[in-house]
Amino acid sequence: FSSQTPIRATLFPGDGIGPEIAESVKQVFKAADVPIEWEEHYVGTEIDPRTQSFLTWESLESVRRNRVGLKGPMATPIGKGHRSLNLTLRKELNLYANVRPCYSLPGYKTRYDDVNLVTIRENTEGEYSGLEHQVVRGVVESLKIITRAASLRVAEYAFHYAKTNGRDRVSVIHKANIMQKTDGLFLKCCREVAEKYPEITYEEVVIDNCCMMLVKNPALFDVLVMPNLYGDIISDLSAGLVGGLGLTPSCNIGEGGIALAEAVHGSAPDIAGKNLANPTALLMSSVMMLRHLNFSDKAEQIQNAIVSTIAEGKYRTADLGGSSSTTEFTNAICNNL
Numbered sequence: 001f002s003s004q005t006p007i008r009a010t011l012f013p014g015d016g017i018g019p020e021i022a023e024s025v026k027q028v029f030k031a032a033d034v035p036i037e038w039e040e041h042y043v044g045t046e047i048d049p050r051t052q053s054f055l056t057w058e059s060l061e062s063v064r065r066n067r068v069g070l071k072g073p074m075a076t077p078i079g080k081g082h083r084s085l086n087l088t089l090r091k092e093l094n095l096y097a098n099v100r101p102c103y104s105l106p107g108y109k110t111r112y113d114d115v116n117l118v119t120i121r122e123n124t125e126g127e128y129s130g131l132e133h134q135v136v137r138g139v140v141e142s143l144k145i146i147t148r149a150a151s152l153r154v155a156e157y158a159f160h161y162a163k164t165n166g167r168d169r170v171s172v173i174h175k176a177n178i179m180q181k182t183d184g185l186f187l188k189c190c191r192e193v194a195e196k197y198p199e200i201t202y203e204e205v206v207i208d209n210c211c212m213m214l215v216k217n218p219a220l221f222d223v224l225v226m227p228n229l230y231g232d233i234i235s236d237l238s239a240g241l242v243g244g245l246g247l248t249p250s251c252n253i254g255e256g257g258i259a260l261a262e263a264v265h266g267s268a269p270d271i272a273g274k275n276l277a278n279p280t281a282l283l284m285s286s287v288m289m290l291r292h293l294n295f296s297d298k299a300e301q302i303q304n305a306i307v308s309t310i311a312e313g314k315y316r317t318a319d320l321g322g323s324s325s326t327t328e329f330t331n332a333i334c335n336n337l
């Protein structure tokens, strides 16, 4: 895309702090003159029978049409008879890979200074297939589904991501010594794809060893790809290495190149409406969205402004030990653009 052509993107501000941090993104995009036109969608108040959830069919159509979107946190209403909002998005848009970069932010001290890794989680099957039943009283069974098609698809994405983002190593995380059939198939698919990318170093790491290596020396890793459950756990562990969920962006990749970027934290009801939320995770997610659209210059400009605002330390929100409001922090980022 040329940097002048306006692109339509779906925006789900979401619940709780969602609208406040979505406002920050809109403000920063305006200040950086990003050619994006937002199409805003809110979670409905009634179940839409076409989606079996509080997300309307029109919202899903908006993402399908635009092929790109940004999502704030959504609080799934409690009660029976509807699907979780995140599950609806994942299933309906076939969002098969969850990508989370985790890197140390200069000037924000955590236990490690040199983390720079990306976790890529298979998002559609594995232990999250929802196939559980009772065999006899006192015995239950849960099916872990691994398919060749889904494993190849996520492995392809991981290697493609490594290649196009200047990364030189892909580690597949598994437990194939115990789960010989399921993780065995996942590994086999990764090996097949690895052969097509001789310029990228390929390694296989058992999940338990991976956890130990991550907490001892996270700099050992570059791109990690893994089945659903391991990805769920390892991606949160990695976020913890660099300062927690408030700073971590993510992007979900779907069939046909759909990209739905989202902050990984929740709607933070305890601080909602108080102008206290840290918009960094959603802003960094919007940067991932811009990179996906090949708006690399704008992405770089916004990313640098966020990083330098946090590094300067003058304006920081309470979760990072500061006393700035969401608005003050956002204004500081705009001034640093």
Ligand code: NAD
Pocket (backbone or CB within 6 Å): 017, 072, 073, 074, 075, 076, 086, 245, 246, 262, 263, 264, 265, 266, 267, 268, 269, 270, 271, 276, 277, 278, 279, 280, 281, 319
């Ligand atoms: P949470 O992430 O909302 O909050 C956990 C803690 O982190 C709270 O103290 C909160 O104030 C703080 N926090 C989170 N994001 C922050 C930010 N940007 N700035 C400053 N502080 C921040 O987790 P929770 O309380 O377990 O969940 C609340 C609601 O969010 C639930 O309804 C849950 O279902 C939903 N949720 C949605 C998503 C999603 O849409 N992807 C993810 C997780 C939770």
